[in-house]
């Protein structure tokens with residue numbers, strides 16, 4: 007998957023832009039506040055409906071504008087050349103199209119535009135809440151298991167219903183919703199376990215290519231005791247569940263524990279080491295997606311130089327190049343990009359006060 011043409015208007019300080027990126031590496035450089043991150047943010051918004059900088063999409067909208075409009079021509083390994091359009095109004099209304107036909111959900115757009123983001127907030131994957139890591143696992147499952155989104159929605163519905171029954175203390179309905187909850191919970195857990203089994207060796211390989219000296223272990227906790235069937239756990243916890251009006255155990259409590267020895271990696275590793283580990287997680291996810299779907303991820307790397315020394319910048323860039331994916335990398339200095347890496351296939355863009363120019 008690569009973006010062949012990108013048109014964006016209404017995003018932060020960016021002047022309406024139109025670029026034809028390279029299918030390989032795209033360097034974007036410019037001074038602080040010129041709009042580099044906003045370009046990546048626009049691509050991420052198209053892909054996920056979310057910004058990686060804010061939970062409030064209105065903040066992404068240019069102060070003077072009433073809509074964000076985007077047009078992408080993409081070259082997809084499965085579908086060939088296609089177009090993606092999006093229109094997001096100030097009030098939140100959104101229209102997404104693929105080849106001119108309206109998409110019914112953001113998940114469909116996410117399917118057609120797989121992106122991985124490595125940015126200065128990337129640490130959150132290690133130090134943030136378990137939700138961050140669950141979403142990470144689920145991205146991997148979602149992009150290879152087409153039924154996963156529906157199964158996940160079913161699970162959320164079962165959980166919500168069971169919690170409602172617990173809150174209302176409707177004991178006569180509890181066995182029915184508990185049975186449904188268990189069934190859907192096990193489906194989610196099996197997908198996650200299977201995914202992580204395939205993911206771990208890929209992650210270890212990629213991490214050793216980035217930095218052999220970092221030794222971290224990934225351990226999956228499924229949200230309830232690994233040796234006890236969920237039915238038994240729920241039975242044992244029923245009384246307490248009724249008191250708190252909430253299901254204490256299940257896939258909504260799953261966690262991907264990332265450790266150095268017995269301690270959380272986020273509390274042991276330096277900032278640079280954490281960035282390396284998170285980069286390895288994201289690159290491994292993209293690489294596995296590529297192997298399993300024969301499609302490629304687009305990498306958005308914001309502020310390459312932050313936290314990484316020259317050696318690690320070089321290793322990261324070489325690795326991205328070896329995946330043969332489309333990459334967008336930003337940096338304040340042109341030199342910080344080109345001193346460590348001169349890829350054979352690349353384009354250079356300069357951004358100044360919201361205007362992007364290809365060099």
Ligand SMILES: Nc1ncnc2c1ncn2[C@@H]1O[C@H](COP(=O)(O)OP(=O)(O)OP(=O)(O)O)[C@@H](O)[C@H]1O
Nearest residue numbers: 018019038039040041042043044065066067068069
């Ligand atoms: N909603 C908005 N409307 C207009 N301008 C905005 C809006 N939100 C932020 N800005 C401005 O747009 C610019 C956004 O810049 P962006 O974060 O993309 O810069 P950058 O080149 O990545 O900078 P840095 O190198 O400091 O990370 C900033 O100058 C900011 O003040």
